[in-house]
Amino acid sequence: MIGRLFSFQNNKRLPDKSDIISVYSIIAFMIYSWTFITFFFKLSSWVYYLTIGEIANIFTYAMVTDLFESLVLLFGLVLSCLLLPPTFLKDDFRIRGTWIVISFFGTLMVYLIPIFGIRNRGINPMFWLVAAIALTAILTIIFSRISFTRRFADFITDRMTVFLFIFTPLSVISFFILVIRIMF
Numbered sequence: 121m122i123g124r125l126f127s128f129q130n131n132k133r134l135p136d137k138s139d140i141i142s143v144y145s146i147i148a149f150m151i152y153s154w155t156f157i158t159f160f161f162k163l164s165s166w167v168y169y170l171t172i173g174e175i176a177n178i179f180t181y182a183m184v185t186d187l188f189e190s191l192v193l194l195f196g197l198v199l200s201c202l203l204l205p206p207t208f209l210k211d212d213f214r215i216r217g218t219w220i221v222i223s224f225f226g227t228l229m230v231y232l233i234p235i236f237g238i239r240n241r242g243i244n245p246m247f248w249l250v251a252a253i254a255l256t257a258i259l260t261i262i263f264s265r266i267s268f269t270r271r272f273a274d275f276i277t278d279r280m281t282v283f284l285f286i287f288t289p290l291s292v293i294s295f296f297i298l299v300i301r302i303m304f
Contacts, residue, residue, distance in 0.1 A: 133202050135213035141284070142277035143197060143217035148190045149280045150225045152287045155182050177301075180294040187291035193221075216264045218273040223259040227252035 134140075159182060166175055197217055201210040209216055231248050263269040 133206060133210060134198065135201055135210050135217075139214040139217070140194070140198060142214050142281060143221065144190065144194045145280040145284050146218050146221045146277060147193050148186075148287050149283050150221060150229075151186050151190050151193075152183075152283070154225075154229060155186050180297050180301075183291045183294035184298050186287075187295065197221075212264060214277060215270050215273045216260055218277055219260040219263045219269070220256055223263075224252055224256040227255050 159179060163175070166178075170178075197209075197213075197220065201213060204210075227248075231243075231245075231252075263273070
């Protein structure tokens with residue numbers, strides 16, 4: 121029963137594999153880019169009190185965490201395709217999934233960037249999360265109907281897929297290094 125539910129060939133509730141990979145590339149690009157920005161921002165201070173091995177361990181843990189984060193978020197989107205009516209997300213998964221990911225992560229990144237200082241202004245994180253979800257819903261509905269933004273989402277998903285050839289092997293190698301390190 122469960123195997124038939126998640127079967128790509130026979131299931132009319134799941135999007136195409138190519139659409140799932142395209143949306144996953146957007147998720148991975150945003151998560152890994154945020155990690156690289158944070159890592160290189162902190163690297164200049166880590167050099168003074170951490171060894172190269174400790175910095176490599178931090179990087180390994182970050183890559184494995186990013187892999188699991190991105191897969192969990194992709195699973196959440198695919199699960200929402202199963203639970204929601206097909207006209208809401210499944211029929212236009214590539215476009216709507218792209219705008220969901222970009223607007224939600226973009227809103228959360230604005231909250232986390234220290235330059236804006238939003239966290240320091242006393243704004244409740246739960247309020248920001250609810251605002252991010254509401255803004256994501258509004259932007260997804262609007263941007264999935266405008267032809268220019270639909271073309272832009274198609275364009276960007278085509279270009280981001282190449283990053284999977286970098287991020288996925290890097291994460292898998294990091295995962296094996298982490299497993300070997302834990303075992304020995």
